[in-house]
Amino acid sequence: MNNKKQQNIQSEKTLTEIFKYDAGGEASEYHIIIHSTKPEDTYEEQLNAVLNTYDYLLTQELKGAVAILKRYFLSDAANQADTLLALTTEGSDCTLSIVEQPPLDGTKIALWVYLLTDVQTQVLHNGLFEVKHSAYRHFWGGSAFNRAANSEYQTRLLLNDYVMQLMEQGCRLADNCIRTWFFVQNVDVNYAGVVKARNEVFVTQNLTEKTHYISSTGIGGRHADPKVLVQMDTYAVAGLQPEQIHFLYAPTHLNPTYE
Numbered sequence: 001m002n003n004k005k006q007q008n009i010q011s012e013k014t015l016t017e018i019f020k021y022d023a024g025g026e027a028s029e030y031h032i033i034i035h036s037t038k039p040e041d042t043y044e045e046q047l048n049a050v051l052n053t054y055d056y057l058l059t060q061e062l063k064g065a066v067a068i069l070k071r072y073f074l075s076d077a078a079n080q081a082d083t084l085l086a087l088t089t090e091g092s093d094c095t096l097s098i099v100e101q102p103p104l105d106g107t108k109i110a111l112w113v114y115l116l117t118d119v120q121t122q123v124l125h126n127g128l129f130e131v132k133h134s135a136y137r138h139f140w141g142g143s144a145f146n147r148a149a150n151s152e153y154q155t156r157l158l159l160n161d162y163v164m165q166l167m168e169q170g171c172r173l174a175d176n177c178i179r180t181w182f183f184v185q186n187v188d189v190n191y192a193g194v195v196k197a198r199n200e201v202f203v204t205q206n207l208t209e210k211t212h213y214i215s216s217t218g219i220g221g222r223h224a225d226p227k228v229l230v231q232m233d234t235y236a237v238a239g240l241q242p243e244q245i246h247f248l249y250a251p252t253h254l255n256p257t258y259e
Contacts, residue, residue: 009061013038013049018061027133030065030115032057036107043080043108050111051087065115068131069140071097071233075108081224084109094121095129097142097233099183100222126165134239139169139176141234143223151184151229152193158232159201171238173205177214178245181233183221190229194218209258212247 003022008015015037021029034053036046058065074080077100084098103110119133131138141162148154163173171177182198184190195218207213223231249256 007061009057010037011049011053013041013046014053016053016057018057027119028065028117030062030113032062032113032115034111034113035103035105036109039106039108043076044083046108047080047084047087050109054111054113062115065117066119066121067094067113067115068119068121068129068138069095069097069112069114069142069233071099071112071142073099073101073103073110073112075102076100077222077224078226080108095140095142095233097181098224099143099231100224101183101220124169126168128165128169130169136237136239137169139166139171139234139236139238141165141232143231143233145223145225145228145231147225147227150193151190152197154228154230155182155194155197155232156201158230159198162232162234163201163205166236169238171236173202173214174207174211175242176236176238176240177234178237179235180214180216182216182218183223183231183233184218185220185222185226185229187218187220191218194230209256213257 003024005020005022007018009018013036015035017033019031023029034050036049038046038049041049072084074084077098081098088096116131116133119131121129121131124130127141129140131140144158144162146154146157148157166173166176182194184194202208202213221231
């Protein structure tokens with residue numbers, strides 16, 4: 001990537017940060033974050049302001065770009081997610097991720113969208129969102145969850161299901177999965193179960209301290225359903241050669257993750 005641009009757009013009720021990476025003839029990338037600027041407004045008013053801003057941007061600053069991932073950050077998912085889904089599901093055009101992580105500015109909703117130009121997209125039958133360009137097939141997953149008995153069982157089911165989703169596309173967890181995000185309810189209590197299940201599944205997939213681990217975020221975040229203790233977002237790529245992937249190690253400053 002040879003050109004990075006940033007701009008902020010202020011409207012009456014929102015502030016949008018736009019980051020563009022121009023690849024010079026290849027697929028260009030956008031990351032946009034839309035903030036409500038009226039914390040005194042109701043949730044519905046803030047939600048509509050964010051959605052209206054996004055729709056406007058698609059016809060102006062983001063013209064020609066295709067949404068790949070939308071992640072909504074809510075302040076109270078149990079009471080907000082249904083309204084959000086009712087307004088967005090019909091027009092959903094990409095991977096959807098919804099997590100309760102209250103915006104720090106005191107508002108009730110914020111939206112991060114990742115977009116690309118010059119790509120072909122489709123929703124696969126197994127729920128993954130496929131993005132094609134050049135020789136690459138990208139697979140995105142959002143807000144995967146189940147209602148097993150505890151965080152360990154939920155994580156194990158999530159990862160085992162994901163392994164099967166990748167296998168259907170001729171991919172393997174160790175070779176093709178680049179990134180995972182785990183959002184864990186009551187993370188201080190439930191994260192140990194996530195780690196236990198993740199390590200046990202990883203061993204079966206040749207992911208160990210002697211090979212490599214997948215880059216991952218494990219952080220506090222709630223689903224609208226209190227029975228859901230863990231939800232997962234994922235990103236994998238088919239078509240990469242092993243030499244294109246480099247894992248970062250800094251042993252003089254940071255111990256390995258397995259420690």
